[in-house]
Amino acid sequence: MKKFYVIGHPVAHSLSPKIHAMFAEQCGEEIDYQSIDFEPGSFIESLGRLRREQNPYGANITLPFKKDAADYCTELTERARVAGAVNTMTFSGHQVFGDNTDGVGFVHDVCGRCGFDFVGKRVLVLGAGGAARGVIAAVRPLGCARITVANRTESRAVSLAEEMGIYAAAFTDLRRGFDIVINATSAGLSGAAPAVPNTIFAEAQLACELTYSQFATPFMRLARDSGCPRVEDGLGMLIEQAAESFKVWLGVAPDTAPVYKALRGAAADF
Numbered sequence: 556m557k558k559f560y561v562i563g564h565p566v567a568h569s570l571s572p573k574i575h576a577m578f579a580e581q582c583g584e585e586i587d588y589q590s591i592d593f594e595p596g597s598f599i600e601s602l603g604r605l606r607r608e609q610n611p612y613g614a615n616i617t618l619p620f621k622k623d624a625a626d627y628c629t630e631l632t633e634r635a636r637v638a639g640a641v642n643t644m645t646f647s648g649h650q651v652f653g654d655n656t657d658g659v660g661f662v663h664d665v666c667g668r669c670g671f672d673f674v675g676k677r678v679l680v681l682g683a684g685g686a687a688r689g690v691i692a693a694v695r696p697l698g699c700a701r702i703t704v705a706n707r708t709e710s711r712a713v714s715l716a717e718e719m720g721i722y723a724a725a726f727t728d729l730r731r732g733f734d735i736v737i738n739a740t741s742a743g744l745s746g747a748a749p750a751v752p753n754t755i756f757a758e759a760q761l762a763c764e765l766t767y768s769q770f771a772t773p774f775m776r777l778a779r780d781s782g783c784p785r786v787e788d789g790l791g792m793l794i795e796q797a798a799e800s801f802k803v804w805l806g807v808a809p810d811t812a813p814v815y816k817a818l819r820g821a822a823a824d825f
């Protein structure tokens with residue numbers, strides 16, 4: 556049976572084993588997919604041991620190891636190279652193929668399940684890490700009127716904007732004029748929303764939090780309290796990026812709708 560892991564720290568809370576088990580059952584595939592926690596700083600050594608002892612077929616990589624994974628791979632897809640981060644590894648002898656399915660997962664969820672059309676839209680992305688890079692790269696070809704990136708460390712937003720050919724702004728300079736606001740920061744981990752003015756939601760039809768959680772995050776509460784008519788968390792993106800990984804490994808595209816329905820019912824209390 557092909558073995559897969561989701562590697563992170565912490566990772567015990569990850570929904571990925573459950574999601575992939577549901578995909579496998581639906582598609583009639585037999586897989587063994589488990590979570591494994593690596594100590595920060597031990598990625599290369601721990602992955603080497605895992606490969607020797609368990610001979611995995613593939614792995615998903617989550618915080619804080621996505622950049623380590625990109626450095627480890629012998630080959631990267633274009634979307635992984637642009638993101639500077641890998642969330643999907645495939646092992647084949649001494650070769651390690653690295654991919655990044657986060658951006659396409661976000662787009663599938665927002666355009667598919669949420670029915671949002673990016674054509675002509677003004678997009679604001681908060682954050683300049685791997686998730687922001689993947690999302691911007693996936694959204695950029697969709698015909699937006701303008702994409703702006705803002706980040707706590709402004710210099711990272713400026714260099715990302717230069718690299719991607721988009722606009723950069725400081726958190727404090729942000730005002731109204733966005734159709735969609737995407738929170739690609741990990742600010743929620745420290746129990747806060749990014750320090751942005753609430754006027755950014757004045758014309759927004761949709762606010763997206765990339766983190767998924769059982770309860771509304773501070774960013775989601777800020778968006779909702781500021782009058783944004785639709786607020787979504789990252790569960791749909793999580794399931795869509797997993798579906799894309801599943802397709803990369805096994806060549807089959809699972810139906811994500813029943814998985815979203817099952818997990819939303821079990822894991823949401825907004």
Ligand code: NAP
Pocket residue numbers: 618621657660681682683684685686687706707708711739740741742743745747748749750765766767789790792793794796
């Ligand atoms: P990352 O590479 O570590 O980047 C973190 C980003 O968050 C940086 O831009 C950082 O700004 C910013 N940040 C951290 N704390 C902040 C705070 N208190 N206030 C404002 N900004 C802050 O992480 P990542 O991989 O991009 O992930 C970002 C988020 O997306 C995480 O919450 C992750 O769980 C989520 N995500 C979800 C999915 C999904 O499938 N749903 C997939 C990928 C990622 P500085 O540059 O100033 O440090």
